[in-house]
Amino acid sequence: MSDRIADAFAHARAEGRAALVTFVTGGDPTPQDTAAVLDALVEGGADLIELGMPFTDPMADGTAIQLANLRSLGAGTKTADIFAIAGAFRQRHPLIPLILMGYANPMIRRGAEWFAAQARAAGVDGVICVDIPPEEDAELGPALRAAGVHLIRLATPTTDVARLPAVLQGSGGFLYYVSVAGITGKQQAAQASIEQAVEHLKSGTDLPIAVGFGVRTPEQAAAIGRVADGVVVGSAIVEIVGQHGAAAAPHVKQYVGSLRAALNAKEPAR
Amino acid sequence: MTVPNPLPNSLRSQPDDRGHFGQFGGRYVAETLMPLILELEKEYRRAKADPAFEQEYQYLLRQYVGRPNPLYFAQRLTEDLGGAKIYLKREELNHTGAHKINNCIGQILLAKRMGKTRIIAETGAGQHGVATATVAALFNIPCTIFMGAVDVARQQPNVFRMKLLGAEVRAVESGTATLKDAMNEALRDWVANVHDTFYIIGTVAGPHPYPELVRDFQSVIGKETRAQMMEAEGRLPDMVLACVGGGSNAIGMFHPFLDDPEVAIVGVEAAGRGIELGDGHHAASIAGGAPGVLHGNKTFLLQDEDGQITDAHSISAGLDYPGIGPEHAWLHEIGRARYVSVTDDEALEAFQKLCRLEGIIPALESAHALAALEKLAPQMGKDQIIAVNLSGRGDKDIFTVAKALGVEI
Numbered sequence: 097m098s099d100r101i102a103d104a105f106a107h108a109r110a111e112g113r114a115a116l117v118t119f120v121t122g123g124d125p126t127p128q129d130t131a132a133v134l135d136a137l138v139e140g141g142a143d144l145i146e147l148g149m150p151f152t153d154p155m156a157d158g159t160a161i162q163l164a165n166l167r168s169l170g171a172g173t174k175t176a177d178i179f180a181i182a183g184a185f186r187q188r189h190p191l192i193p194l195i196l197m198g199y200a201n202p203m204i205r206r207g208a209e210w211f212a213a214q215a216r217a218a219g220v221d222g223v224i225c226v227d228i229p230p231e232e233d234a235e236l237g238p239a240l241r242a243a244g245v246h247l248i249r250l251a252t253p254t255t256d257v258a259r260l261p262a263v264l265q266g267s268g269g270f271l272y273y274v275s276v277a278g279i280t281g282k283q284q285a286a287q288a289s290i291e292q293a294v295e296h297l298k299s300g301t302d303l304p305i306a307v308g309f310g311v312r313t314p315e316q317a318a319a320i321g322r323v324a325d326g327v328v329v330g331s332a333i334v335e336i337v338g339q340h341g342a343a344a345a346p347h348v349k350q351y352v353g354s355l356r357a358a359l360n361a362k363e364p365a366r
Numbered sequence: 367m368t369v370p371n372p373l374p375n376s377l378r379s380q381p382d383d384r385g386h387f388g389q390f391g392g393r394y395v396a397e398t399l400m401p402l403i404l405e406l407e408k409e410y411r412r413a414k415a416d417p418a419f420e421q422e423y424q425y426l427l428r429q430y431v432g433r434p435n436p437l438y439f440a441q442r443l444t445e446d447l448g449g450a451k452i453y454l455k456r457e458e459l460n461h462t463g464a465h466k467i468n469n470c471i472g473q474i475l476l477a478k479r480m481g482k483t484r485i486i487a488e489t490g491a492g493q494h495g496v497a498t499a500t501v502a503a504l505f506n507i508p509c510t511i512f513m514g515a516v517d518v519a520r521q522q523p524n525v526f527r528m529k530l531l532g533a534e535v536r537a538v539e540s541g542t543a544t545l546k547d548a549m550n551e552a553l554r555d556w557v558a559n560v561h562d563t564f565y566i567i568g569t570v571a572g573p574h575p576y577p578e579l580v581r582d583f584q585s586v587i588g589k590e591t592r593a594q595m596m597e598a599e600g601r602l603p604d605m606v607l608a609c610v611g612g613g614s615n616a617i618g619m620f621h622p623f624l625d626d627p628e629v630a631i632v633g634v635e636a637a638g639r640g641i642e643l644g645d646g647h648h649a650a651s652i653a654g655g656a657p658g659v660l661h662g663n664k665t666f667l668l669q670d671e672d673g674q675i676t677d678a679h680s681i682s683a684g685l686d687y688p689g690i691g692p693e694h695a696w697l698h699e700i701g702r703a704r705y706v707s708v709t710d711d712e713a714l715e716a717f718q719k720l721c722r723l724e725g726i727i728p729a730l731e732s733a734h735a736l737a738a739l740e741k742l743a744p745q746m747g748k749d750q751i752i753a754v755n756l757s758g759r760g761d762k763d764i765f766t767v768a769k770a771l772g773v774e775i
């Protein structure tokens with residue numbers, strides 16, 4: 097079976113640009129409205145989609161995604177809705193990689209094997225679990241790998257040389273570099289520190305490196321796209337959904353389109 | 367036949383080297399925090415092996431906290447209940463009025479060792495916030511306390527105390543605006559300030575090594591109780607009893623007795639308005655919860671079928687938490703400790719009874735242990751002994767109690 101995540105990064109690379117990875121919270125503003133938002137991401141030019149699983153206690157997230165979690169749960173979103181959203185997305189978009197991102201407790205509640213099987217059946221390509229570090233891999237990693245679903249790990253500015261191999265062990269899909277030590281949606285890291293970090297990560301793995309946290313403007317995206325294989329944008333999109341609710345899709349499409357255009361632009365001559 | 371999970375030779379040797387108590391505990395944190403958690407563990411091992419660290423800790427407990435506090439024979443309460451002989455471990459006599467200071471002294475010494483220049487903490491009732499603000503003042507380190515907005519409203523005296531002590535108090539509006547949300551917000555702050563900030567967690571929860579180190583610092587309660595009981599009665603108690611929210615006062619009392627099978631161990635959870643009423647009405651994680659992952663560890667949690675954390679309720683802000691320390695979860699699972707629960711109303715009754723019979727105003731948290739005591743003591747013989755941890759004093763609760771009793775003050 098071909099690997100949708102690897103293919104998406106290869107496709108972007110072949111076009112001489114970084115892949116655009118976009119995040120929205122599933123079920124925000126309601127489970128029914130999410131499909132249109134996901135389609136808007138794709139139409140705007142996203143290469144990979146991260147679908148957030150809402151959780152009552154999103155302790156690694158800033159205000160924007162916290163509120164999205166509350167909106168989603170307030171609309172009655174259940175785990176079954178998330179898998180239904182994912183499965184329907186896979187029907188409409190056979191080639192776009194779909195990644196579930198969230199916290200451990202909703203993922204392991206019915207057992208890791210159950211979760212991995214559901215993800216696989218829904219056509220999910222990868223899972224990012226914020227609060228399961230390599231040290232607790234047994235909680236979820238083996239079940240996902242057995243089901244052929246990538247466990248995508250996070251590396252951060254505090255992940256030093258000694259620790260990187262542990263992070264890479266058992267990780268797949270791509271490596272998500274969290275460019276700031278902090279929560280989602282806050283400040284962006286200095287470009288120089290991102291370049292240095294990506295270089296350091298590249299020396300340890302052949303996995304594509306996607307950089308995220310605090311990326312808001314097309315200019316920021318373009319700058320990161322020049323050094324990384326992928327750029328992740330989340331909070332800024334989630335804020336648009338928060339602002340426009342059920343009517344968010346065209347706004348999301350326009351914004352994502354501006355990010356993609358910036359990534360498409362050829363590198364300025366030096 | 368092989369035993370799948372043989373118990374260790376000593377029940378006091380947990381957690382394992384990866385921070386697990388059986389299936390519970392562990393380190394479920396974002397990658398950003400992992401290196402720091404590992405460094406904290408290393409530094410804690412070094413501190414434990416350093417006689418100077420222990421010496422300074424003991425000095426401060428004695429000269430600043432006022433330890434050892436008494437193990438007091440509660441004669442009138444004993445006569446009233448008509449069963450086992452009741453001793454109260456008087457943690458409420460500590461400086462700052464609760465057991466929380468024991469842990470804060472230990473952790474601020476660790477913060478100092480690690481060269482950290484900023485302290486953060488979460489607080490529910492405000493007792494841990496006050497204790498943290500106290501040691502931060504003592505050591506001249508700036509300190510920010512995260513407290514749920516609901517708790518800020520119901521624990522105003524403690525909010526003012528923290529401010530007097532020089533701490534910044536941040537009211538947390540997110541989620542249910544109680545202790546769990548204060549902890550979320552403290553974790554968010556920590557992850558953004560890992561380079562200079564030490565997080566003084568107030569209970570035996572959080573990622574390893576917190577449940578272990580908080581327990582070790584609180585174990586002074588049980589160690590003193592043991593020695594004082596030997597002196598008073600020439601033997602160990604038949605039962606030790608303590609209230610459990612996160613469970614730091616309880617584990618401090620229980621841990622030194624884990625390897626004494628003749629000592630029954632009973633923890634008391636908050637049943638709020640009644641466990642039978644379901645989610646949102648109680649705070650009894652063991653009686654009404656299931657295993658899951660929150661705030662860095664695996665333990666019993668109040669949660670729905672999708673793993674969403676459900677609201678806890680207790681009249682006592684300090685017990686109003688949807689989880690329990692992982693070592694308690696393990697002690698429950700292996701059957702070494704028994705966990706019972708009492709309602710808001712029962713705790714209120716016990717609160718008043720101790721005031722009248724012994725002239726001691728207990729914290730509402732501790733009143734939960736006293737309410738369980740009223741059920742347990744009469745079932746035991748007069749030759750038997752129960753040691754109850756009186757974890758805090760109730761001055762902070764008089765407004766809550768007055769309101770519950772329909773009294774205006």
